[in-house]
Amino acid sequence: MLGLNGTPFQPATLQLTGIPGIQTGLTWVALIFCILYMISIIGNLSILTLVFWEPALHQPMYYFLSMLALNDLGVSLSTLPTVISTFCFNYNHVGFNACLVQMFFIHTFSFMESGILLAMSLDRFVAICYPLHYVTVLTHNHILAMGLGILTKSFTTLFPFPFLVKRLPFCKGNVLHHSYCLHPDLMKVACGDIHVNNICGLFVIIFTYGVDSVFILLSYALILKAVLVIVSREQRLKVLNTCMSHICAVLAFYVPVIAVSMIHRFWKSAPPVVHVMMSNVYLFVPPMLNPIIYSVKTKEIRKGILKFFHKSQA
Template identity: 55%
Template sequence: MGDSRGNASSSLSFILTGFPGLEDSLYWMFILLGALYSVSILGNSLILVIIKEEQSLHQPMYYFLAMLSINDLCVNCSTLPTVLGTFCFNIREVDFDSCMAQMFFIHLFSWTESGILLAMSFDRYVAICNPLRYSALLTGSSTVKMGLAVLVRSFILILPVPLLLRRLPFCKANILHHAYCLHPDLIRLPCGDTTFNSLFGLSILVSTFGVDSLFIFLSYILILRSILTIVSQTGRSKALNTCVSHICAVLIFYIPMVGVSMIHRYGKQAPPFIHTLMSIIYLFMPPTLNPIIYSIKTKEIHKRMVKMLSRAKLC
């Protein structure tokens, strides 16, 4: 391992962690992870194809859903090499630069997903609380601009993180808790002062996940208040049903993310497999479950997906 700032990137490598005790079960891990990746990639790709081909879905709500699917596919691409290498082929070593690059993209797309979920909550807020201004506020161009703003925000915030890590000397044990590189896992390894890095990481966490989740929560308070003013029971059910898919997407994203953060900060004595299990849930649940939820709960996408699958079966 490198013992100074100058040669860290050229000689340092990290050892990734699989499930302790399951090192001999590569066959079953290959089947499980292959199934998760297949469902995620196929499901998100189908949603993108359906939104592209179905003219009735060319609306802001579905544009945001397309952004979410693209982001989930990017998350899959970020984790795929080391996850399959660790769990399926027992290849555990990753060099410094590759680890920094993977950390950059994993956190970039995680923070982008948080921003997309916030934009989707704004879409539902306007559609339910101020429907007369919906078409004026959320046009195709404004939707694209919101998506670009979310991506740029995430890029600017994550860019300093690998640069700040690179300046630190790494001289401790280089074993990571996960099958990929995450900042909370890497920040415990340097033997220099990591106070600034930790504070910077915490400030970014609060300014992205913290602020986004707060605004999502407030938007749903306003949405619920607006729904309760609807006289018709059918109208209330219909309005609430349009939010169910998004609420599920928010929960399956934020709950595992909070769990991983809590384990890193307060679960230092937890068994190693707990860290590994939480990390897999954190990065696998949203990309795998989002297309399933939206294909079941969104009537237009459900109809089109059933039609496509029926056509494929006939062929």
């Protein structure tokens, strides 16, 4: 946007866009997003409550699951204000500084999710490859230190980004392509030298998604090597079944991330609706699916849910 003297400046507000080709304010669109938020928030709150109150779930695996549920709540609540205002109330403006705050929290929680999934893969690696040392390696203090380390890493790597955006002038309008604020989207409407933003963004992606995914793959390679040594086929399947929930959670998170990255880099001519829908999948699907995955695939979680309902009916 240009000021009165013709120089670029930062807009007071930014205009958000819903889904290209779909008019905001439609009841069915708003209903879909409300259902997604309800499933995500209720599901993750249920996991947190269940792990807190059920003594049988006071184990390292479920402490990491609580971290994942808490982080997924953060992802959902970060996008909720602007998404609901855009689709439910047809109000699609957000203050510039508020947009930067939302951008910071969305990306921070997203990168934290990758770190938590890595910690959960370490949990499975120790449980399967070194079962006798499981309790001594993954103590409460070590789990707390890992959680704080993930938080610190994500916070410190993302902290400069609002300031890197704040320094830029905006001369390409104030219309964003999503119903929430993302760093790449803000770069599309900024002018001036954005090389620093791009370099920092690439570094953070490699330092988080890249490194985390490599170590997750490595941990499962070692797990598979240990499982193949087991003679009994039934025992091998039983051991692998303890990893299925985590594998599904990893796929639910990384497949959309990879898809968004591939479309952004190799299919730049894709219709805008493709970019928007994939970004929505990346932000909305994992927080919604993770509680469902662990409720269906984890026997202890199912038992805890049934026990809770029996107590409620008693």
